[in-house]
Amino acid sequence: MKHFRSPVRPLGALVFITLPLLGLFAAPTTPTTESPPATAAYTNQPQNVPDHSPNVPYQPFYERSGSFPSAFHNDVRYSAPIWRSVFFFPPVPPQLGGPLVLFRNYQLGQPESVLPQLKSHVGEPFYAPLSAHLHREDLSKKRLQRLDAYTASRTTLLAELRVQLVATRDADPSTRRQALTAFAAQQAPRLIAHEAEAEAIRENLVNGSFFHAGADWNDNRTWALGDDLRYESRADEFKVFRASAFFTAGLSPAQRRLLRELAIELDDPLGDPTASVDLDAPRPVVFFSPETARFERPANLSPEIAARLDAYRDAKSALKTELRAVIYRQDRAYFGFTRTNALRALAEKQAPALAALETQAEEIRGLLAPLPRPSRPTTPAVPLELNRRIGVYLREKQDLQRTLIDKLAAIKSDFPTHRVEFIRQRGGYAIEIITNRRASRGEIAKVDALKTQLVTFNAEQARRLTALASEKDRIQSDLTAAVKARLGPADHSLDLDLLLKSFADQFSRQEAWQRFRDYDTALFEPGLSPEQRRLLFADAIAQLDLPLPRGSRDP
Numbered sequence: 001m002k003h004f005r006s007p008v009r010p011l012g013a014l015v016f017i018t019l020p021l022l023g024l025f026a027a028p029t030t031p032t033t034e035s036p037p038a039t040a041a042y043t044n045q046p047q048n049v050p051d052h053s054p055n056v057p058y059q060p061f062y063e064r065s066g067s068f069p070s071a072f073h074n075d076v077r078y079s080a081p082i083w084r085s086v087f088f089f090p091p092v093p094p095q096l097g098g099p100l101v102l103f104r105n106y107q108l109g110q111p112e113s114v115l116p117q118l119k120s121h122v123g124e125p126f127y128a129p130l131s132a133h134l135h136r137e138d139l140s141k142k143r144l145q146r147l148d149a150y151t152a153s154r155t156t157l158l159a160e161l162r163v164q165l166v167a168t169r170d171a172d173p174s175t176r177r178q179a180l181t182a183f184a185a186q187q188a189p190r191l192i193a194h195e196a197e198a199e200a201i202r203e204n205l206v207n208g209s210f211f212h213a214g215a216d217w218n219d220n221r222t223w224a225l226g227d228d229l230r231y232e233s234r235a236d237e238f239k240v241f242r243a244s245a246f247f248t249a250g251l252s253p254a255q256r257r258l259l260r261e262l263a264i265e266l267d268d269p270l271g272d273p274t275a276s277v278d279l280d281a282p283r284p285v286v287f288f289s290p291e292t293a294r295f296e297r298p299a300n301l302s303p304e305i306a307a308r309l310d311a312y313r314d315a316k317s318a319l320k321t322e323l324r325a326v327i328y329r330q331d332r333a334y335f336g337f338t339r340t341n342a343l344r345a346l347a348e349k350q351a352p353a354l355a356a357l358e359t360q361a362e363e364i365r366g367l368l369a370p371l372p373r374p375s376r377p378t379t380p381a382v383p384l385e386l387n388r389r390i391g392v393y394l395r396e397k398q399d400l401q402r403t404l405i406d407k408l409a410a411i412k413s414d415f416p417t418h419r420v421e422f423i424r425q426r427g428g429y430a431i432e433i434i435t436n437r438r439a440s441r442g443e444i445a446k447v448d449a450l451k452t453q454l455v456t457f458n459a460e461q462a463r464r465l466t467a468l469a470s471e472k473d474r475i476q477s478d479l480t481a482a483v484k485a486r487l488g489p490a491d492h493s494l495d496l497d498l499l500l501k502s503f504a505d506q507f508s509r510q511e512a513w514q515r516f517r518d519y520d521t522a523l524f525e526p527g528l529s530p531e532q533r534r535l536l537f538a539d540a541i542a543q544l545d546l547p548l549p550r551g552s553r554d555p
Helices: 013-025 116-121 127-136 141-167 173-207 234-247 253-267 303-330 336-368 384-414 441-486 496-514 517-524 530-543
Strands: 062-069 077-083 285-287 294-296 419-425 428-434
Touching (some): 116 127, 116 384, 116 530, 127 173, 127 234, 141 173, 173 234, 173 530, 234 253, 234 303, 253 303, 253 336, 285 303, 303 336, 336 517, 384 419, 384 428, 384 441, 384 496, 517 530
Antiparallel strands (some): 062 077, 285 294, 419 428
16 A cells, blocks of 8 residues: 555646647756655644645545556556545444443534444444445445345344243253253354355445445555554554454454454553552453453452453453554555455464354353352342332333434434434423425425324323323432431431432442343353354444444545
8 A cells, every 4th residue: 555645637638749849948957856755644643735636516425636556666656536435433332331321412513423324233244334335325225135134134033032031031040051052053053144144245345346336444545554653653553453344355254353352452542551550440341252342350259260361361362462463564565465365364373263262251151150240230228119110210211212312313314314303392302303495395295294293202202201200209209218217316417318319329320231231141141152142242232322423534
């Protein structure tokens, strides 16, 4: 990969005919030494480069013309249009039990994702290339049908797995593990085919075919790692490794997942070198299986479990280090096939070690199963009936939030050219759509029909919110009475409001934990296959409803 230089633009046959004639009459000039080319324009180190964009009508995906290195000689340049796609990358999965944004704060001037269609694919290996095609709106009917078939297969496999998990919920650990292991063997062939189809979809979206365009993040790039170390930073490595997980050829699916984990580690800000030994420092986080899933390392582990976790961490770190070194070195390869062949050789070399990691992880799960998990919150000491009511209240509140968010995302997907947003209405939220003034009559009729439906929908959600507010007041009153009943004569000096706030914080953590149940199962449930864990974990991340990052043309 080479840098761009100042564009050389052909001016047509007339220019090439007249230039030699003009040279005959031109006055002699003193020879000058050509100045060195500018350093690589890394995205995090912008430079003042003159804009030589041609005067063309507005085209949403046209960027500029530039000079490219010739395949015959590095000094020969020709001009060509650069078609730069917009790429979106998935949100970073949180650690198990970590803080969550349960409800997006929609503020004026605050950007939000413009591709809600990606929400259900946050755990898929084709998320980033699919985003470019969705933004371009160039997905053919055949590609859409293939995506729909894949999604339907995923839904079926998930439903079967959930049924089995529920059916064995009350069994003793040994019986449950045996049943899940037997079911994993039944699902294995279809899950393997399902993951192979995901990889095939990714490859097709990146490279395209005879009838379909591709979308490769590397086509937007004019720099490579190691081109100029003075301007290179950790951010540049992060961008390349994150994108390589979705776009670089030659990697195995397991390596792609490992790269996503490596990108998360690179993106972690470097703070005080002694922060990890602070008295109030959180416990270390363990990157486990499936990749990108992580949990807080429990305290007071037995020497055996601690040694197993350390061995697992070291083995995975060694694979990451080797993968990082090869990608860094091959990022400057002139020919794409050189890089692809090197990565394929590495994939074959690392395959046994990556498979051994899954075996190690399963052994560690068996050792961790009897231990309490630090990410799980404690249950507040309140009467059982009050605790049950609070659980029902939290589930209903969460369901109301998801209903509103899902409805807003669905309307934005179906009516992308219209203005759709939340508004305040009678102390609550309602969804409003404002018709695009350039819409056709047929489109306006559809929007008017939707507005009629929204009247009923908004009224129902307002009724649910009012009922929740009334139940909240009753719970607070009963909780105050329960706390007073527990206080003895010597406890009258305690701050009752502070105690109630402590209870409320515990219930909030319980509410957040409800959203991590599938995450927890994918990490720790003995008996599941690696494919089942990845399937369940990907859906768990989608269900967390993380805010989707915005896209960019800049690599």
